[in-house]
Amino acid sequence: MPDYLLLGAIGFLAQLVDGALGMAFGVISTTAMLSMGLPPAQASAIVHTAEIFTTGASAGSHLWHRNVDWRLVTRLGVAGVAGAVLGAWVLSNLDAGFVRPYIAGYLLLVGIFILLKAWRLAPARDAPAPWVGPIGFVAGFLDASGGGGWGPVATSSLVGSGHAPRMVVGSVNTTEFFVTVAAATTFFVELGASPWRELFALVIGGMLAAPLGGWAVKHFSPRVLMVAVGCLVIALSAWQIARALKLV
Secondary structure, eight states, X not given: OHHHHHXXXXXXXXXXXXXXXXXXXXXXXXXXXXXXXXXXXXXXXXXXXXXXXXXXXXXXXXXXXXXXXXXXXXXHHHHHHHHHHHHHHHHHHSOOGGGHHHHHHHHHHHHHHHHHHHTSOOOOOSSOOTTHHHHHHHHHHHHHHHTOOHHHHHXXXXXXXXXXXXXXXXXXXXXXXXXXXXXXXXXXXXXXXXXXXXXXXXXXXXHHHHHHHHHHHHHSOHHXXXXXXXXXXXXXXXXXXXXXXXXX
């Protein structure tokens, strides 16, 4: 029971951060499950199944607060779903962990770049950049194959390339619902149903926090959002690099 209560608390905290900053639910939840001894594929399957419920609630909150750009959702969604299906299949059948340190290094640089841009804000892009689709594919693949990557890759890349932080967070969270459904379905086909107790604990914790994200991002200034996103990306990337180098 203490483990399930802890997972519920982790789900609440992870979704609160994810809803406000557009990343971290998968990374935080998967890391917690791996530390409890679950195999990587099973941990990722549980997290993605839980995210069907939490991302749905989070998307509803962002839609209510008008934080969604449907042009971004469309371009991210199609490519992200394709990447997620491939990533879930790879994790279920192969080892894709060798690419994680390189992605962590990329995100570390992106996080620093976002912090630098936060002090000299430029006008936000009026239309999605042409590289939104490829970013969605890579983010979807890494998210499904490594237990977290959709938010860090998609949110940080789009904010760093000049898209409005509020609309990026809302659009990335909304698109994540479709990406998660694709990944969870693939895991179900490959591995079967997820353990329901761990799944239930994550869902309850995440659902309680989901409505708060849309409100929070609507009331933060672009500079505050960019600084928060940059700091979180740097922290997550440094942690992944330290793990890859076996420093922690």
